[in-house]
Amino acid sequence: MRVSIVLVSPARPENVGAAARAMKTMGFSDLRIVDSEAHRQESARWVAHGSGDIIDNAAVYPTLAAALADVDFTIATTARSRAKFHYYATPAELVPLLEEKSQWMSHAALVFGREDSGLTNDELALADILTGVPMVADYPSLNLGQAVMVYCYQLASLMQQRHEPAVAHGEAQLKALRLRARSLLDKLEVADDVKLADWLDQRLGLFEQRDTAMLHRLLHDIEKNSQNKTLP
Template structure:
């Protein structure tokens, strides 16, 4: 399974190097970077300390949307204050959620935001699940390299699992479900209810495969009833 880590606009080469080192230590190999050339700075390679091949194979993207284009399920790290109405999973909960998703998606990604400001709300809306590291007291945050290490350590066990390849229909189940929900909100004329739309978006990311399939069936029945009512 493909499982890239994505760094959005990292400013410090040292942080990128530390992230690459953490990745290699825990068995992750693919690094994607959005809107930053800092990984080319010699300081990144110096701090990477033996993880130079990860920096050599970095893929650069112009936007987070481009970096996620071939990803079936994505998780973004953020501070709770940025989460709006979203569900906020701990690293331990993320591990369980992703372990279930591995049974029916072919690719997952973990997204980290800018060192100073994290991810924008628009960027948060592009991912399936939000997570953050619970902090003792009110210390603001870990630095980027430390945060990458925490998640690489927590999720490293997933790299050891053997899963049966999923069929194409199941891979597209979540994306299709999101589209159907968005279209239904428009039909019901409630798409401007930000709290409702945000809640639905984040709950879909938590659905297991069987629940997702059942919700597709329910939406099909609702859509059919709406069509019949409008045709009457």
């Protein structure tokens, strides 16, 4: 599975250099940067120390949505209070999750937020699943470069694996399911039930391919039955 590392509005070029160095050390190469030119500063290359090719080849996007346009599965990192987003995986738990996803998807992205404020709620909503690093300290102390290294180290084994997608166009199933579920909530006039909508939206990223296919089938039957009941 191809895994892109996405940095959203990094402010310090040294952090971008450290992230590039961590990526190359662990076998990652696709760096994407959102709304920042920090990687173009000389201090970024100095800290990268031999990973200048990662910085040179970094793609820059105006928004996170644009950076994720070709991505099948998005993981967003967060260290903030998870009052709203209850379901998230540790770095270790991402490994079996992505191993399963690699059987029917080809491209994942791991998103890191701003050094001072992380990702906004709208940006977190673009993710299929959230992840956080469990820490003993009450105050999070990982900087951006360290966080990228933790995840790249944990996920390095995935870069050595080669999988053929088990289902043709399987990578579109999860996105289609998410849109279908939201549409059904609207039709049933329960979309305003925030807890229900959030729960469903966040749990879908944990589904395996068979679960996703079965839920598509269930939603299809619900849609078909509801249409038949509205006919005169």
